[in-house]
Amino acid sequence: MEVTAKNIVESLKNALWDVEVTTNETIRELHSKDESYHEPRMPDVVVFPTKTEDVSKIMKVAQQHQVPVVPFGLGSGLEGQVIPLNGGISVDFSSMNKILEIREDDLLVTVQPGVTRSQLNQELKKHGLFFTVDPGANATLGGMAATNASGTTSVRYGVMRDQVRDLEVVLPDGTVMHTGNKAAKSSSGYHLNGLFVGSEGTLGSITELTLRVYGIPEHVMAARASFPTMKDAVESVVSILQAGIPIARVELVDEASMKQVNLHSETDYEEKPTLFLEFHGNEAGLQQDVEFLMDIVNDHHCSKIDFEKDNAARNQLWEARHSLAYAYMHGYPGKGMITTDVCVPISELANAVLFARERLDAAGLPAGLVGHVGDGNFHTLLMVDMDDAEQLAKVNEINEQIVLYALERGGTCTGEHGVGVGKQKYQSTEHGAALAVMQNIKKVLDPDNLMNPGKIF
Structure with missing residues (x-):
């Protein structure tokens, strides 16, 4: 490793004497990718914090050495959010996996970010409760908040942003802050929950979540x-x-x-x-x-x-x-999967789905169309030879056609997978002048661009 990387590792080990800090190549490789088709990139070091204080210390080391930090949950994302494009520190939250408090009377639960959806529901079941957001993968709740995940139950219960009452966040300078409280509503100040949910690790690291839960239906x-x-x-x-x-x-x-x-x-x-x-x-x-x-x-x-x-x-x-x-991947061994992820107003859904199906049929590639259509969100699944430049170009063209169709009808380029790397090119078209506001918020909170650089913008 380069001298600068060695200095970073030494500083982390000095600051975090009881925390795992590793440069093991196998572990670094596991943190170089998610489940998307985007090209992997290795971090220089992987750190496994166990508490908020550890994350704050990691950020202070990153500030000292001006090195990027990329939060990592389980790597189940689909748009490359956890890929460390510029190397640096991958912060793996799997050791921060405690359910801290269940408030049955308030229908709230407080957890660390490494708690998975299934882990939480197994514990909640003892209390006659359940957590609603179901993206399919057994993702971590921190990762689900970072991407504003949704899934099969969103049509009734809402998406991840609707379930968050409060987040504990470590900012890029190591400051620890809370974005909300445990009250059912508030008219006090800006809505910071909504800002950090869906920020994909570009504004800070989520270290604790207070979430709404529901009674198990009769x-x-x-x-x-x-x-x-x-x-x-x-x-x-x-x-x-x-x-x-x-x-x-x-x-x-x-x-x-x-x-x-x-x-x-x-x-x-x-x-x-x-x-x-x-x-x-x-x-x-x-x-x-x-x-x-x-x-x-x-x-x-x-x-x-x-x-x-x-x-x-x-x-x-x-x-x-x-x-x-997984059924498609097993059915077409040797091929990779590329997915689209758009969401449109319900009144536009039928035509949008038919448009997408026509594009898939014209492409002549193995492909399916599925979706959480109750909230206007649907996906296409295309099986592609990832070494075939012609096929990849065809898939990118289909993806762009479907996205632009959705945007022209008041929809969004991503209903739940997030922006990451893959949907950056559509942000200006979708958001217009609002994109500059987002970029300014990023500059205020992360002036050195250390938090997950190269994502969203």
């Missing part, structure tokens, strides 16, 4: 509805939402993806455009909702609907949906 019912066309499936979702049915999840899976689901999960679901649905509530209310739903989907030519009340069958249904990306 009854849960899942359904799988098949349709002859994508248009029928998407338009039925719009009608369900307009009717005010309090649906907890509604996922679209196209015909090509249903084939991959059956191959990977050994299911025998109909291989047609399909909605995976879930309802939460009391028994009487659910029955009314289901009857209303049946009328709506039948009006949109639903060919078959199956209901799952049994817990094991429901789990199988959602496991099949969550495993879809």
Whole structure:
């Protein structure tokens, strides 16, 4: 290693005598990438803090040596947020994984950032509670806040930003601050929760989160509805939402993806455009909702609907949906996956999905279309030979066409994956003059550009 890197390691070890600081090449390689297709880059050193004070000391060392710092959760991101483009220090929060407090009466929980979604829900279940945000991957809550993650339950409960009451954040100069409080609402000052949630590690490191949780529903019912066309499936979702049915999840899976689901999960679901649905509530209310739903989907030519009340069958249904990306990767060995991630107003959803499907069909590549369509968010999954420049160019063109279509109709270039490296080129088009305001905020909080440089901007 270069002399400067050695100095950084020595300073970290002196400041953090009881914390793991490593330059092991295997560990550095694990922190050089996420699950995206973006090119990996190695950090110079990886540090595993166990408390907020450690993170503050790391930032002070980084300031002293003017070296970049990149927060790292589990590396399950999809836009390259944790890739240390300029080397420096990768801060792995996996050792900060304690559930600090469960306030049942307030429906709040306080956790360290390395706590995973599944870990939290296993503990909350003992109290009759659950945490709603479900991005599929068993990501860390710190990482989910950093990217403003959402997922299958957002249509009813909201995204990560809606669940955050307070964050403890270490700023680039080592200052420790809180962004909110435990009250249900506040009119005091700027909304700093909203600023730091979704900032992707570019403004500071999240070291503690206070989050909203919910009572486990009295009854849960899942359904799988098949349709002859994508248009029928998407338009039925719009009608369900307009009717005010309090649906907890509604996922679209196209015909090509249903084939991959059956191959990977050994299911025998109909291989047609399909909605995976879930309802939460009391028994009487659910029955009314289901009857209303049946009328709506039948009006949109639903060919078959199956209901799952049994817990094991429901789990199988959602496991099949969550495993879809892996189903494609296993189905096309040797190929890499590139995903799109746009979100549009509900009124634009049907045409946006049809536009995306047309682009995929024209490309002639293995590809599927899925999405959390209840909130207008959908993805395409394209399987590509990552060494084939022609295929990569074609996929980038498709991605750009879908993004620009969404932006022209009042949507966004990313509904949940974040900006990272891949969506930077669309920020000016999407935000206009607001982008300069964001850049100025970044300069005020991080004047030396040490926090995750090269991301978002």
